[in-house]
Amino acid sequence: MTQFRPGRQVMVAGVGLHPFGRFPEKDLPTLALEAVVPALGDAGVQWRDIQVAYFGHVYYNGMSMGEGALGRLGLTGIPIINVENACSSGSTAFWQAYWGITTGIFDLALAFGAEKVPRGPVTVTAEDSPERYIGADHMMAGYALRMRRYMMETGASETALAQVAVKARQNASLNPYSHRKETHSVEDVLQSRMIADPLTLFQCCPTSEGAAAAVLVAEDALSRYSIDKTRAIRIAAAVLTSGGYNGKGSDHSAFSPYRTEPAALEAYEVSGLKPEDVDLVQVHDAATIGELQQLEALHLVPFGEAWRATEDGRTAITGDIPTNTDGGLLAMGHPFGATGIRMIHETVLQLRQEAGPRQVKNARVGLAECSGAGDVTTVHILTR
């Protein structure tokens, strides 16, 4: 995987978020800047000091949207890079900003993401692809295939799966930025509209609009930019991997988070941390089954046991593996390009003890895992 070892220490200096939901009155650059400007303010730096910017987004809204958005802040001439890496676009932008700094090229970088996801089932391939005839390109159907198989192999009940969504809604109800605010019972979840058996609507993330941003800085440059050291959060590991051979020789995505385990093992090795050191985790819960399989692939629970950990309340904010504390994709929402940085945003708030009613007690180590089509997987570990 990653052939390079980290160099300089890199910190998250500031984060910003535009609420997730539907905002027909705002264009994509407007959404983006309403996350970027707060992130700059949170870091206490000026736009003119930013040396490089990476913008995660997926759906086509015109060319060079990163330039289009940031140009409204002033045309400073810095390199601006548009990043498309499916649902991991935002976390990939963050990863690139990290590597730009740790390698010594830049001192101060911006990573941001924004999206206006169209309504309806999400597809990966182009509209004229053979998959449209074959019927295999349907993101939630893919999760449903995983879910049925997982239930058979582990004995997980539908109730346990539904509890993932119930917990997500509870967390989101404590989050003023979330797309979904209404809480649900297990019965509500199971009785909601069937999308692809056994996956019901409330077990699928909404398609959302929104934006998120983070300012990254070299630790040795904190003073130069007069950044408050006490609020800066260290990036202990930044790992990105794309599709590897999955042992099946298939032509479709593996429908299992099989890239998470190697990415996580590398992140643990690089950071010197172990799964038991992680105080809270954000994982890619595009569907309920996603959260369970990611927790297992991250070695936070043994394989086949995440559903039981959920039933036992261990993944709740008050549990020992607080998961998707802001509501996750399931309830916070999923604007693709913003999602990976939204996870960083929540982790930073938690590690600063600024998460209000969602605060995980004594949170010192946070992990954020984000996955996308092409089996792109990022794992970031942040520490206070």
Next chain:
Amino acid sequence: MPESVDTRRLKLTNEERTEGVLLGFRCLECDTVIFGPGTFCQRCTSAKLEPIEFSQTGILYSYTVVRIPSAGWPGPVPYILAQVELSEGPQVLAELVDCLEDALEIGMPVELTLQLVQGEDSSAAKVVYKWRPANQPSPTAEVDP
């Protein structure tokens, strides 16, 4: 004459376009078998790939009944989407036809079948590979919708 939905994955083998085989490669260096297009081996990146034709059967690995389809799906709703493991190893996703939902069971044997599918609007009809339960009487309808 209608064409294969994807000539890299399905070769039609008779004039009537009712029979065909799934295509792939076997790596001559590491023996890995892959379904569909490939230039180098997925596993070892060797260029020494030998084209192969898969057998007509597989095992149902998982399935779902899609009730809200993706935009552009030209078939019936709901439909069964099957994840099938070929005896050679690769998995192939396609619609499972000629089967009641109650009869679905992980592990059941399935076989390849072809259907002529008319695309949405006026786009061309294509011959599409599907799965059906193995060892069943002949398909009820060849062309649908």
